[in-house]
Amino acid sequence: MSRDWVPTQDAFRQFLEWLDEGVDSDGQRYLELRRRLVFYFDRKNCLAPDELADETLSRVAQKLEEKGSITGLSPAHYCYVIAKFVFLEHLRQAKRGQAGLDELKQAHVDSRSTATSPGEEITQSGERLHDCLDSCLAQLPAADRELILEYYQGEQRAKIERRSRLAVRLGLSMNALTIRACRIRNKLEACMKACCAEK
Amino acid sequence: MSSQDKQTYDDRLLTRYLLGALPVEDAERLDELCIADEEVATRLHALEDDLVDAYVRGEVSGEDLGHFESFYLLSPKRRQKVEFAAALLELEKRPAAVAAPAPAPATQESAVPTPKPREEAEEELVQPPRSSVRRPMFRWGFAFAAAVMLFAAGYLLLENLRLRKQMSETQAQQATLEQRDQELQKQLHDQRSANEESLKEIERLRQSQPNLGQLKTVSILLPPPTRGAARPPTIMLQPGTDLALLILVLESDDFPQYRAALRDSAANQVLWTSQNVQSAALGEKKAISISIPAGVLKQQNYVVELTGLPAHGIPEIIGSYPFHTVLK
Numbered sequence: 010m011s012r013d014w015v016p017t018q019d020a021f022r023q024f025l026e027w028l029d030e031g032v033d034s035d036g037q038r039y040l041e042l043r044r045r046l047v048f049y050f051d052r053k054n055c056l057a058p059d060e061l062a063d064e065t066l067s068r069v070a071q072k073l074e075e076k077g078s079i080t081g082l083s084p085a086h087y088c089y090v091i092a093k094f095v096f097l098e099h100l101r102q103a104k105r106g107q108a109g110l111d112e113l114k115q116a117h118v119d120s121r122s123t124a125t126s127p128g129e130e131i132t133q134s135g136e137r138l139h140d141c142l143d144s145c146l147a148q149l150p151a152a153d154r155e156l157i158l159e160y161y162q163g164e165q166r167a168k169i170e171r172r173s174r175l176a177v178r179l180g181l182s183m184n185a186l187t188i189r190a191c192r193i194r195n196k197l198e199a200c201m202k203a204c205c206a207e208k
Numbered sequence: 209m210s211s212q213d214k215q216t217y218d219d220r221l222l223t224r225y226l227l228g229a230l231p232v233e234d235a236e237r238l239d240e241l242c243i244a245d246e247e248v249a250t251r252l253h254a255l256e257d258d259l260v261d262a263y264v265r266g267e268v269s270g271e272d273l274g275h276f277e278s279f280y281l282l283s284p285k286r287r288q289k290v291e292f293a294a295a296l297l298e299l300e301k302r303p304a305a306v307a308a309p310a311p312a313p314a315t316q317e318s319a320v321p322t323p324k325p326r327e328e329a330e331e332e333l334v335q336p337p338r339s340s341v342r343r344p345m346f347r348w349g350f351a352f353a354a355a356v357m358l359f360a361a362g363y364l365l366l367e368n369l370r371l372r373k374q375m376s377e378t379q380a381q382q383a384t385l386e387q388r389d390q391e392l393q394k395q396l397h398d399q400r401s402a403n404e405e406s407l408k409e410i411e412r413l414r415q416s417q418p419n420l421g422q423l424k425t426v427s428i429l430l431p432p433p434t435r436g437a438a439r440p441p442t443i444m445l446q447p448g449t450d451l452a453l454l455i456l457v458l459e460s461d462d463f464p465q466y467r468a469a470l471r472d473s474a475a476n477q478v479l480w481t482s483q484n485v486q487s488a489a490l491g492e493k494k495a496i497s498i499s500i501p502a503g504v505l506k507q508q509n510y511v512v513e514l515t516g517l518p519a520h521g522i523p524e525i526i527g528s529y530p531f532h533t534v535l536k
Contacts, residue, residue, distance in 0.1 A: 032467075034519045045243045048253075050284045052228075058285060062319055086244040093239075096455060098379055106263070136296040138261045146299075161257070164265060180433040182513055185525035192522075198292050202443075 016073045024070040028084045042066070042085060044195070046092055053096055061099060064094045141204035145197050153193045160190040222248075222255050227272060228279035240335040247478075260286075260293040297426035367515065425499070427453035430529040440509065447536065449502040454528050456514055461487045461494035463516030467523070468498045475529065480504050484517060507535045 016024065028038045043062050050058035068091050073079055079087055144155055156175070163171050176186045224230050225238045241248040259276075268276055280286050287500050428443045443452060456468065465488065469481040480500055487494040494516065511531040 037522045044250050049243055051283050089240050089243040138291055142295045180527050182528045188250055191253050201292055
């Protein structure tokens with residue numbers, strides 16, 4: 010399988026349709042699956058989880074184009090199988106087992122030792138986050154902004170009770186409310202990441 | 209995976225997975241489910257957010273705190289989540305923080321930055337600039353230099369406007385071509401989908417037609433979800449009933465298609481999912497009708513979760529219809 014394979018527009022469209030399993034999600038299924046793959050590689054403590062997730066999706070899309078169809082496994086399950094191979098290859102390439110925990114520990118130590126001074130770094134980073142959060146919250150629709158602030162507010166028991174009341178008020182099940190809150194938080198985190206990178 | 213297996217993945221187990229505290233075999237099983245299983249992936253996502261929030265609030269302790277700091281905080285991506293949670297907490301505390309700065313909520317200094325109070329930062333920004341001492345002999349020189357710069361700036365501005373105009377014209381032409389291309393692709397796609405749908409519908413009708421007359425059904429009208437605690441409607445199932453026909457009255461008809469999922473209220477599990485259906489008129493309102501195989505229903509409480517499916521975009525859960533089943 011070629012590593013330099015770049016999907017054509019048709020191949021990519023076919024891939025998105027296959028992921029959608031009959032319900033047009035406008036690319037949302039692709040994004041959700043990519044999020045899960047990034048989570049998978051990040052939990053395995055790989056240094057570049059985004060790249061490994063993209064490599065996985067690229068291989069699946071290539072396979073789909075070559076075979077015309079993939080049957081027997083759901084799209085998500087098939088992606089997991091390929092992700093496992095990508096992870097094992099990553100481990101082999103990274104000098105037989107020195108990848109993962111060791112490289113992350115080293116990276117963590119390096120990043121801390123190169124900071125100007127802990128106090129300065131924290132203050133600058135805090136201000137930036139503060140400003141970015143304000144700006145990103147302002148970009149959300151008002152209903153989403155109110156929902157996320159209310160959903161994640163409070164401590165333990167108070168938080169649970171607040172969420173129950175919120176679900177009743179919005180006419181949603183707890184499950185539906187959780188999914189909606191997670192989606193909004195994802196959006197907000199992505200916006201914060203982009204904003205902090207700019208500043 | 210059976211529903212019983214799923215139940216064994218409780219929140220505590222998933223939290224230990226997030227903290228890297230599970231044995232390898234259990235963790236590998238969850239590695240698979242966190243990608244391949246919708247419910248586990250969703251639950252895990254929500255639990256991770258709550259775990260990070262709990263950490264910045266100082267609610268994580270003991271063995272979990274140890275795992276959090278030795279495993280979870282290793283990854284830059286996960287540290288970013290912690291920073292985000294800290295910012296969110298700061299926002300919640302902001303009115304109080306003006307009077308008294310909030311204490312640092314966690315023990316690892318690099319993970320949870322304590323933002324500088326905004327007033328302090330703003331004070332720094334509004335310091336007046338130091339005035340420079342201007343000598344009279346330089347005044348005419350400065351004036352000439354300013355005039356030259358003004359002329360140059362004017363020329364550059366005009367040139368910039370001309371180039372911008374050219375660029376926007378080119379972009380507009382390109383956008384028109386791309387739009388045309390997309391319209392043609394969409395027409396082709398719609399036509400193909402319509403053909404496939406028609407074939408499926410014909411096949412479905414062909415298969416279902418001979419049995420319709422023999423089916424024994426019971427029906428119930430479920431009003432739009434109310435915002436208070438009301439007693440759920442009850443459906444009586446006689447022995448030998450084949451189908452329960454549920455008519456879900458819509459508050460508003462905002463989607464071209466809908467999908468319904470039957471959820472066990474107590475176990476919070478999806479037991480049955482409908483095909484994509486369209487609304488139909490019911491007096492002045494619109495309603496969705498779904499037929500649930502009676503064999504799925506037991507004597508207990510259920511909720512039908514209705515999802516609106518837009519032509520393009522994300523499906524949205526629009527309401528929950530609770531009801532109670534009594535077996536006669």
